[in-house]
Amino acid sequence: MLTEPITYLQRCLQIPSTNPLDGEENVATYIYELLTSHGIKTDWIEVSPKRICLVATIEAGAAAVHPKTIGFSGHLDTVPVKISEWTKDPFGGAIEDGRIYGRGASDMKSGVMAMVSTMIELNQRDDLPNRLKLLITSDEENGMTGARHLTARGDADDLDALLITEPTSGFLGYSQKGVVGVEISCVGKSAHSSSPQLGKNAIDDLYRVIREIKSDRFTMTDQRHPDLGPVVASITSITGGEGPNVIPSRAAFYMDIRTIPGFGREQVLQALEEVNQRLRQQDDTFSMKVTVIKDIPSCETERDDPFLQIVADTMEFIRQQPTKRVAIPGGTDGAMFSPAARNFPIAVASFHDFRLAHQIDESIPLSEYAETIELCMRLALHSYS
Ligand SMILES: [Zn+2]
Structure with missing residues (x-):
């Protein structure tokens, strides 16, 4: 047969x-x-x-x-x-x-x-x-x-x-596990690097996001699945800047988040919005944008x-x-x-x-x-x- x-x-x-x-x-x-x-x-x-x-x-x-x-x-x-x-x-x-x-x-x-x-x-x-x-x-x-x-x-x-x-x-x-892939970007204003005060440095803002996410203040979630384990998040690529003597007007990183039942796209976006709110409390000119690139439940x-x-x-x-x-x-x-x-x-x-x-x-x-x-x-x- x-x-x-x-x-x-x-x-x-x-x-x-x-x-x-x-x-x-x-x-x-x-x-x-x-x-x-x-x-x-x-x-x-x-x-x-x-x-x-x-x-x-x-x-x-x-x-x-x-x-x-x-x-x-x-x-x-x-x-x-x-x-x-x-x-x-x-x-x-x-x-x-x-x-x-x-x-x-x-x-x-x-x-x-x-x-x-x-x-x-x-x-x-x-x-x-x-x-x-x-x-x-x-x-x-x-x-x-x-x-x-x-x-x-x-x-x-x-x-x-x-x-x-x-x-x-x-x-x-x-x-x-599922996968949520997000791009987090910050928009600034370009200027000549000899006069940075005339622009707004997007890489500086993005750095603040990364520092917040990597700090002890931030956890994506405490939830765990008995077999799948915890939600894990990794920054896997980063881009930004227009040239060596230009204050960057845009910078972004990609974060890959492996999710578990009960914690998916919506919860990821909520956790990142809390980061946004915290940073805005420190500086009301700060802004970050989260774009979902991948969503596999x-x-x-x-x-x-x-x-x-x-x-x-x-x-x-x-x-x-x-x-x-x-x-x-x-x-x-x-x-x-x-x-x-x-x-x-x-x-x-x-x-x-x-x-x-x-x-x-x-x-x-x-x-x-x-x-x-x-x-x-x-x-x-x-x-x-
Ligand atoms: Zn296969």
Whole structure:
């Protein structure tokens, strides 16, 4: 049974889809043709000309008693490749000693093709207990614009549960941090540096913001998540100044804030507004502007949610060892699907080894691919009531 899924995965690895923008639409075309040639209803959804999402659906059998809509999701894009560093062809899909090699082998073309293979296998049956909906996204590694677009269209509104087969090495991800990225800028007035009193130095004002944020007076929040830990904030870039002899009229820094459930964009903006107020009390000519550049919410499914329990039990059955629930430190498309109209549980899980994700000579054992296909099959065929 595994021969065809391996061929599908090899072919998928042979089509580059590194982000930013290098061929995602070609992988989308391959998967679209694969699904439709097997008679599966598939929508081609253009986010932009080179950002394509696919939504494929298989209806439950006529005799299904309590059919649920089970969602599967994965992304088409991969991180870039520095070919000179690889000892294997990153777009070869070679198999050696039971491992398959290529950019995306771990993150996450194997996850996507495990779900595609499950859909192809199950479409041949007319007794499915559930409706299956496959949401394939673009641009997960950069801005998650694909999942955001599908959610805005309402494609996730009918889901009862969602499995995202990111590489998790057999762990079950139930929560993840969010990201709020802000630019904080100060505007001054330029003047010749020989007469600074004629201008207003934006770098001086920005320095006061940084000093305040780094002082003991400031904490973004004391809230902590039991598994995700605290909110962390880092200043990651800084710009400003027009020239060596000009009083700078503008300066800005970028701050990356990793958020947790209960503390997101709104709370970040409130904490920064308090900084603004404090500095204005000291100097009423002071002003700073906060612009939100990035906003990916955190998301969380209850640890004891029944769907998560079924996923955990199924993984335990396949691996014959207990399934550990984990918080995911990075983001996944789950964050973008979670604001959908209906609140549904999201499990981030597969057997694919995450240790080689984004790495040189990315690869996974094919045995993990077989285990992930079995996980998808069993979750699709489970009777949820
Ligand atoms: Zn991924």
